[in-house]
Amino acid sequence: MRPVEEYKVVQDFLARVCKQVRARAMHPEIREELLGHIEERTELLMLEGNAEEPAVQEAVKQMGDPGDIGKSLHLAHRPQMDWKLLVLLALLSIVGLIGSLTVDYADTEFVAGFFIRKAFFFGIGLILLISFYFLDYRKLKKYSGVLFFITLCLMALTLIRGVDVNGLKIFLVFGPIAVPMLGVTSVFLLLIALAGMKPASQWGPWESAFHILYRGVLPIVLYSLSGSMVYMFIYLLGFLVLTWTTKKSSKQFALLVMLPFIGLAYILFLKRFYIMWRLEGLADREGDGGYFMRVIADAVSSAGWFGQGFAAPNPGIPYVYSDSIYPYLIYCFGWMFGILVGMVVLLFLARMWSIANVLHDSYGKNIVIGVIVVLGLRLLIPIIMGLGVVPIVSLDFPFISYGGVNNMLDIAIVGLLLSIYRRKNMIPSEVGEAAPMKVA
Known part of the structure; x- marks a missing residue:
């Protein structure tokens, strides 16, 4: 005293x-x-x-x-609500509901009742968002190691007993629900777990070798075995970012990421013929590999500023309910609509970044950074795919395209971000970060 x-x-x-x-x-x-x-x-x-x-x-x-x-x-120091992030989420969700209604009325094959299912999963996601908002996210930290281990086990189980869809074994079935355990679900769980695990700055030499194999190489191998290359890259980038934010020095970081990059190089070498085929499709859209890109490019170029109208049929666009929903919405509602959606996406990402910058709690900040990596890539890649900048890959558009578990999970993750923001002024500042208090 x-x-x-x-x-x-x-x-x-x-x-x-x-x-x-x-x-x-x-x-x-x-x-x-x-x-x-x-x-x-x-x-x-x-x-x-x-x-x-x-x-x-x-x-x-x-x-x-x-x-x-x-x-x-x-x-x-009272709880805070990030109304800006919530409004941006609402705008993206409204676009998703409009898109699902458009796909329904366009009588797209294999997508009957799209709007009803989309609204149903949105409702469940909203309940999860509210639940996560009131959850004290700090209670999750002590379970980080367990969460990471269980997620790896479920990923391995998916490889053994998972459902094969379009050549990818990423879904693990729990009764009537198919969970993409080697997709976005595991990426979110692994990065949230990494945010609360022992930081790289506290690793010893032997500990560093173990954690690089356990946290870096093993998940990459599991993703590659499933054929889920996109989510492998997303996880790898998230792992690198979180390792960088918790590193001891730049030299340590370079040594830590060497082995995962060697593993990635080996995997890319094994997949080199497939990768070259996809890149050839980007360069030569008249060939077989460029068919989807050619169809999408034609649809976007013919849209004009205001599109072809609500539910305009275009049977050539593949997977309008998921991977290609963005170019299809441009085809229906025009370039102006596509630009507005792109602006909302950029504002959404900028808002998440601003949340990370106002946090003093390193655990909460690491969670937000990991979420920015996952949602950022999943929001931006479908847009640039729709513009023909990168090859077509199987990747859903968060909040907008169809995907029951993915829709619920994405909205729930926003609830977790809101929970972190809610407590930004209710958690003591870490050493050296306390702001001066003004008194009379």
Whole structure:
């Protein structure tokens, strides 16, 4: 206990201030900051010739009314809602519902009842968003290691007992639900787990070798065995980003990522003929490999500024309900609509980035960074695919295209981001990051 804190007048003052602040986790930081101000004022008064006890009493008096200070601090540390992120999510979800209705009325083959199913999964996702919003995300941290291990086990089980769809074994069936365990589900779970695991800056030499194999190489091998190359790249990028943010030094980071890159190079070598075929389709759209890109490019170029109209049929566009929904919506509603959707996506990503920048809790910040990597790539790649910049790959458009579990998971993840933002002023700052407290 500090000498000044021994005085009852100081103890009463601090107790009355903290009584007004409901964020109890902030009480130690608030007390420490206020004590610092009282000590400074006490020292100045004693230099003016006052005895210690009268100086302490006068210093407390100069601090102002403890009730008013407590109320202002409560307002500063109360839960916050990120309405901007929520509005942007609503806009993307509305685009998704409009798109599903468009696909339904276009009588697209194999997609009957698209809107009803999309609305159903959106409703479940909304319930999950609300649940995650009120969840204290910090409670997840102690389960990070277990979550990572269980996710790897489920990924391995998917390779053994999963369902093969279009040559990819990424779905694990639980009753009536098919979960893409070697798709976006595992990527989110692994990166959220990595955010709470022991950071790279605390690894020893042998520990570094183990974690690189366990956290870096093993997931990459599992993704490659399933044929899920896109999600392998997304996870690898997320792993590299989180390793960089928790590294000890640039030299350590270079050594840590060497082995995963060697594994990636080997996998790309094995897949070189397929990759070359896809790249040839990008360069030569008149060949067999460029058929899908040619069809999509024709649809987008013929759309004009305002499109061909609601539910305009275009049977040549493949997978209009998932991979190609963005170019199909441009075909129906025009280039202007496509530009507006692109702007909303960029604003959504910028908002997530701004959330990461205002956080003082490293665990919450790492979660947000991992989510930015996953959602960023999944939001941007379908757009640039629709513009013919990159080869067509199997990748859904979050919040917009169809995908029951993916839709629910994406919306739930936004709920987790809202939970992190909600507590941004309710968690004590880490060492060296405390902001100065203003008092009267």
